[in-house]
Amino acid sequence: MPYVVTQSCCSDASCVLACPVNCIHPAPGDPDFATAEMLYIDPDGCVDCGACATACPVDAIKPHTLLTPAEEPFLALNAEYFEVFPHADRAPVAVVPPQRRLRDPRPVRVAVVGAGPAGLYAADELLKHPELRVDVLDRLPTPHGLVRAGVAPDHQRTKQAERLFRQIEEQPAFGYLLGVEVGRDVSRAELDERYDAVIWTVGASADKPLHVPGEDLPGSLSATEVVGWYNGHPDHQDLAVDLGHERVVVVGNGNVALDVARVLTLDPERLRGTDIAGLPWAQLAQSRVREVVVLGRRGPAQAAFTLPELVGLVALAEQGVVDVVVETGGADLPADTPVGRQLARLRSLPTDPSRRRIVLRFLTQPLAVLGEERVTGLEVERTSLQPGPDGTLRAVGTGGTEVLECGLVLRAVGYHGREVADLPYDPATGTVPSDRGRVEPGTYVAGWVKRGPTGFIGTNKSCAQETVARLLDDLDAGLVGPPARDAADLGALLASRGVTVLDLSDWRALDAEERRRGAAGGRVRAKIVDREEMLRVAVEARRERVARPRYASRPKARSTR
Numbered sequence: 001m002p003y004v005v006t007q008s009c010c011s012d013a014s015c016v017l018a019c020p021v022n023c024i025h026p027a028p029g030d031p032d033f034a035t036a037e038m039l040y041i042d043p044d045g046c047v048d049c050g051a052c053a054t055a056c057p058v059d060a061i062k063p064h065t066l067l068t069p070a071e072e073p074f075l076a077l078n079a080e081y082f083e084v085f086p087h088a089d090r091a092p093v094a095v096v097p098p099q100r101r102l103r104d105p106r107p108v109r110v111a112v113v114g115a116g117p118a119g120l121y122a123a124d125e126l127l128k129h130p131e132l133r134v135d136v137l138d139r140l141p142t143p144h145g146l147v148r149a150g151v152a153p154d155h156q157r158t159k160q161a162e163r164l165f166r167q168i169e170e171q172p173a174f175g176y177l178l179g180v181e182v183g184r185d186v187s188r189a190e191l192d193e194r195y196d197a198v199i200w201t202v203g204a205s206a207d208k209p210l211h212v213p214g215e216d217l218p219g220s221l222s223a224t225e226v227v228g229w230y231n232g233h234p235d236h237q238d239l240a241v242d243l244g245h246e247r248v249v250v251v252g253n254g255n256v257a258l259d260v261a262r263v264l265t266l267d268p269e270r271l272r273g274t275d276i277a278g279l280p281w282a283q284l285a286q287s288r289v290r291e292v293v294v295l296g297r298r299g300p301a302q303a304a305f306t307l308p309e310l311v312g313l314v315a316l317a318e319q320g321v322v323d324v325v326v327e328t329g330g331a332d333l334p335a336d337t338p339v340g341r342q343l344a345r346l347r348s349l350p351t352d353p354s355r356r357r358i359v360l361r362f363l364t365q366p367l368a369v370l371g372e373e374r375v376t377g378l379e380v381e382r383t384s385l386q387p388g389p390d391g392t393l394r395a396v397g398t399g400g401t402e403v404l405e406c407g408l409v410l411r412a413v414g415y416h417g418r419e420v421a422d423l424p425y426d427p428a429t430g431t432v433p434s435d436r437g438r439v440e441p442g443t444y445v446a447g448w449v450k451r452g453p454t455g456f457i458g459t460n461k462s463c464a465q466e467t468v469a470r471l472l473d474d475l476d477a478g479l480v481g482p483p484a485r486d487a488a489d490l491g492a493l494l495a496s497r498g499v500t501v502l503d504l505s506d507w508r509a510l511d512a513e514e515r516r517r518g519a520a521g522g523r524v525r526a527k528i529v530d531r532e533e534m535l536r537v538a539v540e541a542r543r544e545r546v547a548r549p550r551y552a553s554r555p556k557a558r559s560t561r
Contacts, residue, residue: 002043002064003052004078006071007308009038009060010161011458018055021047025087028462032085034455037306040081057164059157070315077307077338103476105131109487110471111191112136113182114201116145117161117457118447121464122199124168129472133173135195135487139181140234141502141534142510143169145203147457149233152259153274154266156524161457169504177490178502179535185499186490188422194487197442197471197480204417204430204448210251213368215411218242219375223250223260223412230263230284232277232527234534241280242374243287245407249378251366252412253296254304258313260410261292265322265356275518275525293359293404297383297395299331300343300362310342313358322358323351329363329382365395369409377405415453437467441479444471500535509541510534 005015005024016027016039023045026033041052041061053061064075102108108131112119115138123134142148144165151158168174180186191198207222209215219242228236248264250257263271268285276284296303303310317324326333326347333347334340343360351357363383370377380402383395417430423443426433429452432445439445446467447460455463474480494501502510510528517526528534 002046002048002078003041003050003061004064004067004071004075005039005041006060006062006067006074007157007312009308009458010058010158011036011039011456012057012161012164012461013039013458014055014057014164015039015052015061018051020049020051021045023047024052025081025085028465034459034462037456038308040078042082042087043075043079044082058160070312070319073311073314073342074308077311080338099128100472102129102131102472106482107131107133108196108475109133109135109194109483111195111198111487112201113191113198114138114145114203114447114449115140115143115176115178116201116203116447117147117165118203118449118460118464119145119199119201120165120168121461122201122446122468123174124171125464125468126199126471127168127171127173130173133175135175135177135490137177137180137182139179139184141179141507141531141538143176143178143507149228149231151231152227152263153231153271153276154262155259156274158457159275169507174504176502176504176507177494178507179531180494180499180501183421185494185497190490190493192442193484194490195483196475197444199444199446199467199471200420200423200432200439200449201445201447202417202420202449204415204453206416206418206430207411208414208416210366210369210411210413212366214371214375215369215409217369217371217375218373219371219407220369220409220411223252223256223410224415226260226410227256230276230280232275232280232529234529234531237277237279237529241283242407243283243289246288246290247404247406248289248292248408248410249404249406250292250294250410250412251378252304252414253294253360253362254412254414255306255309257294257410257412258305258309260412261294261358262313262316262322264289264292265358266316267321270321273523275523275527277527277529279529289356289408291357291359293361293406295364295366295380296360296362297365298363298393299385300326300328300340301331301334301337302385302393303339303360303362307338307342310339314342314345317346317349320352320355323355324349325351325357325359327359327361329361331363331385363395365397366409367401370403375407375409377403378409379403415448417449417452420449436470437463438470438474441474500539502535502538505545506538506542509545510538513537513541 016024023042026036115136126132126134147161207224225236229239324346364380367379367381381397382400385393386396388394419425423432434445437444444467446464514525
């Protein structure tokens with residue numbers, strides 16, 4: 001009864017260390033670990049102990065006998081990986097490197113700017129060293145970054161990564177300073193003089209433009225903004241998402257594009273019990289959208305979406321939840337690849353005109369967003385693949401054009417990092433240039449701001465390990481000295497500037513209130529999406545904690561005399 005890694009794998013690799021026979025790959029240290037879409041279990045090597053399933057933070061590992069019909073393709077995908085990459089030289093037990101210890105045992109305090117997966121994995125790596133204390137800052141009153149505001153609401157198992165984050169947060173030397181925007185509320189220099197080191201994990205919050213006429217029209221939006229809108233991100237709750245038209249076109253075919261297409265075409269009742277934001281759900285319930293066209297400049301073999309995301313879409317189509325149409329533009333499906341076989345399954349399924357549908361259209365590029373006062377259509381051009389000077393296949397326009405009538409155009413062609421005040425910046429990559437995470441002694445980066453918007457949730461773990469190793473090297477080399485001031489006075493400084501700072505207890509109270517409101521309506525949680533309400537809920541809970549007696553007093557016994 002082999003265990004199987006399924007769709008919601010986050011590549012955290014906790015399962016690798018738990019496995020006593022080293023049958024889960026790619027593992028940290030394998031050449032393809034950093035770019036792997038998911039991990040795989042060798043069915044021939046698995047001894048059915050279940051240790052991996054216990055270790056997995058998102059419940060992505062199951063015995064094959066408990067797979068749902070939607071998950072059954074992963075049984076073959078796990079086995080196929082080891083047919084291609086047998087890993088015959090693996091040791092019988094996963095190697096755990098010895099714990100590093102600092103040469104100088106002096107207390108060290110590190111600030112991590114950004115409370116998303118990259119920041120929390122960095123904090124976790126730092127806290128393996130008893131000399132270190134970590135304060136994690138974020139401009140939002142809520143932590144967890146894209147796990148909270150980026151993962152689609154119908155992927156609740158992936159969001160269970162929050163359980164791992166909770167374990168990190170509960171470590172004694174961990175602290176939060178939420179609702180603090182570095183650069184506005186406190187400067188980089190003020191952090192530098194209070195902390196031995198600062199790790200920046202601010203992500204890549206901008207999106208890449210299409211560079212076509214008309215993309216600034218109302219109704220032309222970033223898919224990133226739409227994801228934030230339905231996930232309850234405070235920055236995007238006023239976004240004007242017009243769902244009063246029958247067709248939406250998404251430019252780009254990565255995972256974000258498929259997420260948006262799926263959310264816009266699913267029956268809203270399937271989302272009612274999730275953590276989708278309330279007002280966007282109500283708008284989706286009234287939506288007139290019947291079709292979402294997902295455009296890719298290149299062919300099926302070059303599609304940007306991951307295999308697990310595609311398998312999930314195939315399952316919805318096979319269940320009759322939504323139709324998925326594959327238009328290859330004349331290109332052959334790569335029959336010898338898992339992606340090609342999944343696309344072939346989609347193309348073989350019958351369609352029903354009464355159902356909403358997603359069209360995966362390849363070899364098509366946008367030319368112009370059309371409309372006078374708002375979007376009315378998208379002019380597109382057919383492409384063909386031609387080898388470039390370096391041999392890479394590139395999409396080249398053929399001259400054949402058409403207009404897709406639509407009321408909404410969403411660009412999903414990639415994230416791009418914004419410039420961080422007082423840090424070096426590479427505008428081409430949207431990153432802070434670094435040497436394996438070190439910008440200079442005392443200043444470090446991890447996550448997308450370091451490597452660009454690549455990888456998955458768990459990829460941030462190995463990225464953070466590399467960055468923290470550089471920081472520890474600098475500490476051991478004496479390149480990072482004690483700070484000039486005590487970090488303990490940062491709270492007073494922020495209070496003097498009128499900043500309401502939330503700590504871990506405040507976040508726990510806010511989290512509990514969202515879950516309480518959600519439970520009342522049969523939902524996972526009801527997200528609070530207004531910053532001021534977040535602060536009010538947290539501060540009121542704080543006052544109640546302060547007013548509550550620490551030890552309940554016993555009632556005095558009544559005298560019998």
